[in-house]
Amino acid sequence: MTKPASNRPRQRHWLTAVAVSLALVAPCVASRSPSDVVDAMSGQVLKVLRDQSLDVDKRRAEVEQIIYSNVDFDTLSRLVMARNWRRLSDEQKVEFKRLFKSHLSDTYGDNVDNYRNEKVQILSQRDEKRGDVTVKTKIVRGGTDDVLVDYRLRKKNDEWLIIDVVIEGVSLVANFRSQFQDIMSNGGADRLLKLLREKDIEPPPGA
Amino acid sequence: MLPLRSLLPALLTLALAAPASAQDNGISDPLQPLNRQIHALNDGLDTYLLRPISQGWEFITPQFLRDALRNFDDNITFPVNAANDILQWKWRAAGEETARFGINTTIGILGFRDVASDWGFPKQDEDTGQTLGRWGIPPGPYLVLPILGPSNIRDGIGLIGDSFLSIYWIVAPWYVSLSYRSVDVVNRRAIADEDVAAAKAAALDYYVFLRNAYSQRRQALIRDMGAVETEDLYAFDDLYDFPEDEEEDEEDDQASE
Numbered sequence: 057m058t059k060p061a062s063n064r065p066r067q068r069h070w071l072t073a074v075a076v077s078l079a080l081v082a083p084c085v086a087s088r089s090p091s092d093v094v095d096a097m098s099g100q101v102l103k104v105l106r107d108q109s110l111d112v113d114k115r116r117a118e119v120e121q122i123i124y125s126n127v128d129f130d131t132l133s134r135l136v137m138a139r140n141w142r143r144l145s146d147e148q149k150v151e152f153k154r155l156f157k158s159h160l161s162d163t164y165g166d167n168v169d170n171y172r173n174e175k176v177q178i179l180s181q182r183d184e185k186r187g188d189v190t191v192k193t194k195i196v197r198g199g200t201d202d203v204l205v206d207y208r209l210r211k212k213n214d215e216w217l218i219i220d221v222v223i224e225g226v227s228l229v230a231n232f233r234s235q236f237q238d239i240m241s242n243g244g245a246d247r248l249l250k251l252l253r254e255k256d257i258e259p260p261p262g263a
Numbered sequence: 264m265l266p267l268r269s270l271l272p273a274l275l276t277l278a279l280a281a282p283a284s285a286q287d288n289g290i291s292d293p294l295q296p297l298n299r300q301i302h303a304l305n306d307g308l309d310t311y312l313l314r315p316i317s318q319g320w321e322f323i324t325p326q327f328l329r330d331a332l333r334n335f336d337d338n339i340t341f342p343v344n345a346a347n348d349i350l351q352w353k354w355r356a357a358g359e360e361t362a363r364f365g366i367n368t369t370i371g372i373l374g375f376r377d378v379a380s381d382w383g384f385p386k387q388d389e390d391t392g393q394t395l396g397r398w399g400i401p402p403g404p405y406l407v408l409p410i411l412g413p414s415n416i417r418d419g420i421g422l423i424g425d426s427f428l429s430i431y432w433i434v435a436p437w438y439v440s441l442s443y444r445s446v447d448v449v450n451r452r453a454i455a456d457e458d459v460a461a462a463k464a465a466a467l468d469y470y471v472f473l474r475n476a477y478s479q480r481r482q483a484l485i486r487d488m489g490a491v492e493t494e495d496l497y498a499f500d501d502l503y504d505f506p507e508d509e510e511e512d513e514e515d516d517q518a519s520e
Contacts, residue, residue, distance in 0.1 A: 134505055135502070135503060135505070141505075159465075162464075163461065163464055163465040166460075166461060166464055167457075167461060170457050184503075185503070186503060186504070188503060202385075204488060208503070210503075219503065220502075220503070224480065224483065224488075225479055225480050225482070225483020225484065225488055226475075226476045226479045226480050226483070227479060227502065229502060229503075230475065230479060230502055231472060231475045231476055231479065233502075234290075234471055234474070234475040235466065235467050235468045235471045235472055235475070236467075238468055238471045239467060239468060248467075251467045251468075252467070255467065
């Protein structure tokens, strides 16, 4: 690469340095509120969904990355398994976490293609037991079709992460917990992991 | 009406006799073997009959027509919503529902357009099962009804109340009502297609998925999506604990199993 004959590169170095130091400092200073976290995440997801220059797979991958950095999958896995968590061996726990995370992102990703100009409204924020916070939101699709989505967040290493999503009153954690409970008592961890593995290789509908 | 009437005492006895098991967040399902069979039947009917028909319907109709029909049907459930608002002593909501019905029936052209939602009178979702729930009547055992799907003893009884409150049985002969209902079901199935597909893809056990989602959704509706804070209706208070941390509880549980 040849060096352009101007003082631009030096300027750019300076800007980079500022950007990097800001990036390093930001997480310590910011300590964003749960509403901010949900707002920022929704904004990022909507931006990807609106970006027509990306194909479906690319959009899906980007949305997954945004979800990964905002959801606490460790806590989610333990909450969903509840009392059954201890009945898994260490290897099973690792596999469960991996499969469950992949299953959730598949299910979420399948909906990426269904985007129809929805907007997200942050309605309110409420303190819960155990220091958790619920952020109530509404996906605005126009009139009758609005969807109420509540996010429950818990602080981990000074960062608010999502530990449950409640869609129109139906909690994801409670719903999966009941399914996994049923499966664990009819076939145990082997059957649960088998079912998750089958879901993992199943192609998404419409693909 | 006759089979239902003769079934009622038996169902009520069951409801009282069956203790809520801790198996699924307090949802009791003593009829599970029978329920699972009816669920399989319903699922088959949906996959091989209702969904194909609704896909055909979706193909031959424009979206504005599907939305208009759905709006029309939402509008004529006004008596169900309003009566249950009053039975739950929600006079303000009953007034809003009446205003909504007036606006949509006139300006919304017989309810085909939902103008009232934009004017601050959103669609309400009330029924007799919710009223019974608000009165403190517990759901009782989970029931899967043929064709109608997930329910429970309380909401099943509520359906009878709803049918008395519905307009179409009164204003139209039975075959008109039946044809209308059929079109409405097909139309709503077409509108819900993506949601149903997503639910089936997400569920590891679709029966348990539906049982739990139905029960959670009904609880949320009874307390009007959190607008009403009634302590006794929170069934999932330990949902966000780590039960495996409570060593002693866990040991006791395992010993008793």
